[in-house]
Amino acid sequence: xxxxxxPIPAVIDTIDRxxxxxxxxxxxxxxxxxLVPGQFVEIxxxxxxxxxxxxxxxxxxxxxxSCIRRTGRVTEALYYLEEGDLIGMRGPxxxxxxxxxxxxxDALLIAGGLGMAPMRALLKALxxxxxxxxxxxxxxxxxxxxxxxxxxxxxxxxxxxxxVRFSVDFAEILPGPCGDVLCRIGLVTELLADLDFNPxxxxxxxxxxxxxxxxxxxxxxxxxxxxxxxxxxxxRRMRCGIGECCHCVAGGRxxxxxxxxxxxxxxxxMAEAI
Amino acid sequence: MLASTFPxxxxxxxxxxxxxxxxxxERALWAPHTGADGHCRLQPMGEGSLPRVAITAFLPLKKxxxxxxxxxxxxRSGEYCTAQVPQAFAVVGVPLCDLQAVWYLDQAFADDxxxxxxxxxxxxxxxxxxxxPECRCDGLSMPLAGDLFVDQERVWALSPAGQxxxxxxxxxxxxxxxxxxxxxVTGKRHALTQKQFFSTTEAxxxxxxxxxxxxxxxxxxxxxxxYCFDMLDAxxxxxxxxxxxxxxxxxxxxxxxxxxxxxFRPGRANRLRFRMEHKRFGFGALRGQNSCVGxxxxxxxxxxxxxxxxxxERLDGEGGS
Numbered sequence: 001x002x003x004x005x006x007p008i009p010a011v012i013d014t015i016d017r018x019x020x021x022x023x024x025x026x027x028x029x030x031x032x033x034x035l036v037p038g039q040f041v042e043i044x045x046x047x048x049x050x051x052x053x054x055x056x057x058x059x060x061x062x063x064x065x066s067c068i069r070r071t072g073r074v075t076e077a078l079y080y081l082e083e084g085d086l087i088g089m090r091g092p093x094x095x096x097x098x099x100x101x102x103x104x105x106d107a108l109l110i111a112g113g114l115g116m117a118p119m120r121a122l123l124k125a126l127x128x129x130x131x132x133x134x135x136x137x138x139x140x141x142x143x144x145x146x147x148x149x150x151x152x153x154x155x156x157x158x159x160x161x162x163x164v165r166f167s168v169d170f171a172e173i174l175p176g177p178c179g180d181v182l183c184r185i186g187l188v189t190e191l192l193a194d195l196d197f198n199p200x201x202x203x204x205x206x207x208x209x210x211x212x213x214x215x216x217x218x219x220x221x222x223x224x225x226x227x228x229x230x231x232x233x234x235x236r237r238m239r240c241g242i243g244e245c246c247h248c249v250a251g252g253r254x255x256x257x258x259x260x261x262x263x264x265x266x267x268x269x270m271a272e273a274i
Numbered sequence: 275m276l277a278s279t280f281p282x283x284x285x286x287x288x289x290x291x292x293x294x295x296x297x298x299x300e301r302a303l304w305a306p307h308t309g310a311d312g313h314c315r316l317q318p319m320g321e322g323s324l325p326r327v328a329i330t331a332f333l334p335l336k337k338x339x340x341x342x343x344x345x346x347x348x349x350r351s352g353e354y355c356t357a358q359v360p361q362a363f364a365v366v367g368v369p370l371c372d373l374q375a376v377w378y379l380d381q382a383f384a385d386d387x388x389x390x391x392x393x394x395x396x397x398x399x400x401x402x403x404x405x406x407p408e409c410r411c412d413g414l415s416m417p418l419a420g421d422l423f424v425d426q427e428r429v430w431a432l433s434p435a436g437q438x439x440x441x442x443x444x445x446x447x448x449x450x451x452x453x454x455x456x457x458x459v460t461g462k463r464h465a466l467t468q469k470q471f472f473s474t475t476e477a478x479x480x481x482x483x484x485x486x487x488x489x490x491x492x493x494x495x496x497x498x499x500x501y502c503f504d505m506l507d508a509x510x511x512x513x514x515x516x517x518x519x520x521x522x523x524x525x526x527x528x529x530x531x532x533x534x535x536x537x538f539r540p541g542r543a544n545r546l547r548f549r550m551e552h553k554r555f556g557f558g559a560l561r562g563q564n565s566c567v568g569x570x571x572x573x574x575x576x577x578x579x580x581x582x583x584x585x586x587e588r589l590d591g592e593g594g595s
Contacts, residue, residue: 001390003388004387005346005388006354007354009354044517046507047507047509049506075533209536235532236538237533239522240505243557245522246501246502246522246552246557247522247530249552249557252551252557253557253561254557254558258558271472271475272539
């Protein structure tokens with residue numbers, strides 16, 4: 001039995017401060033941690049506390065990158081730290097996205113806000129293994145300035161297999177097509193309306209705030225995607241990550257252990273999950 | 275294991291004082307003790323002989339196995355260090371329902387190193403009890419943990435450690451016998467199926483009861499199978515940090531909140547229903563196992579007389595409507 005509640009030391013390798021209050025922290029844990037996109041780690045700041053976060057990239061050479069929003073007491077403390085500082089990390093926790101299900105299928109990825117961070121890890125995994133057909137990414141954010149990984153996603157849109165579309169809630173000046181990327185003002189779900197895809201040959205992954213799930217998951221099912229092929233990754237304040245502390249429970253299941261990725265088929269039987 | 279029988283020895287074969295001496299030589303001894311204020315607490319036992327009757331302590335065994343505030347690790351000079359393994363201890367005078375609760379905690383924390391380290395140091399000695407009006411125990415509802423059980427006539431070995439202790443005290447010939455569960459329990463736990471429970475999520479009873487519920491969390495605090503926890507760091511002046519596991523409570527307003535203040539269980543009705551779901555049907559791998567051992571602590575402690583069995587009864591009535 002290993003001590004799943006004991007962190008291993010991790011050094012802050014780099015901090016990318018491109019987007020205000022959504023910095024990307026790249027950490028180097030003392031022992032490497034293998035992660036599937038959608039799995040998460042618990043980051044500890046000794047003396048302050050810990051929080052769960054899903055990496056925004058594949059693990060490369062032992063480095064784990066996460067886009068961490070400055071939103072609470074512990075993330076606030078992280079923003080006072082510098083490159084080279086020592087914190088802690090434990091994991092991996094959770095199930096992650098079922099990558100094998102995307103083989104030979106098209107992928108419809110829908111992200112809202114900070115949900116783009118774990119979605120980017122999935123996107124990279126799908127691009128890396130090359131087994132997925134067409135990849136459509138719909139990404140909604142508050143404003144053009146808060147779009148995460150914007151330059152990278154715009155350059156991806158030139159990729160023949162990838163179709164990227166943005167939506168923003170408001171914009172004083174509509175950014176217009178960002179390169180080959182369509183950007184609209186409105187909800188990310190509105191991007192679905194004129195989307196041309198084959199629902200029977202598509203697997204979907206959705207990641208965003210709770211409000212996004214309530215409107216988009218059933219809509220995808222209405223468009224003809226089987227509920228077993230629509231996946232969402234749920235956010236909770238997981239204290240332990242190992243199915244004990246009870247904070248993340250919905251529908252009798254520990255989201256940290258049985259999830260955080262669930263199919264719509266499973267979610268329909270889980271009260272208060274979304 | 276839901277073993278119906280255990281090796282048992284007639285009391286005249288067992289020198290209880292000798293047994294106590296053997297236990298005391300190796301372990302710190304705890305027992306329920308009723309103080310001058312009328313409350314019964316688990317506390318270190320002084321000199322004296324083995325109690326012969328179990329008393330339901332205000333706080334159950336989780337007080338020792340999953341303490342209210344427990345060191346999980348410390349951080350010193352850039353290193354994370356595991357907490358020290360606690361010393362061996364024994365608890366005597368435990369009622370059978372509390373031994374069932376320990377079985378449940380053992381399952382819930384099967385992969386938890388700090389819990390298992392503490393648990394491995396515990397020797398639990400059950401005793402026959404005198405059931406009170408709140409008691410609704412049921413020997414068939416759940417297996418039990420523990421090492422020994424003593425009633426007015428016999429001693430049972432519940433575990434290999436218990437068996438070894440009895441052998442050390444000279445007991446030789448055992449007989450497989452069922453435990454003597456209390457027979458005077460009058461209250462019955464209301465059986466409620468998952469189907470009934472989940473078809474009544476909108477039932478008025480939840481808002482009715484939630485109007486009375488104070489969200490004080492006393493029921494969870496005294497419950498022998500409630501185990502929600504949170505983590506809390508304590509920083510010392512020398513720069514070291516200790517992370518503690520502390521009891522949490524699903525009635526507290528913060529329990530279902532996530533980043534950005536979104537709350538998945540915003541009202542008391544949600545939280546009351548959440549707790550009852552846990553008690554009746556369990557979470558995760560324990561789904562389907564009723565975790566209420568019928569000790570009656572929650573009913574005794576609730577300042578507004580909320581009783582999950584009464585709720586179950588009402589839900590049963592409203593199920594079809």
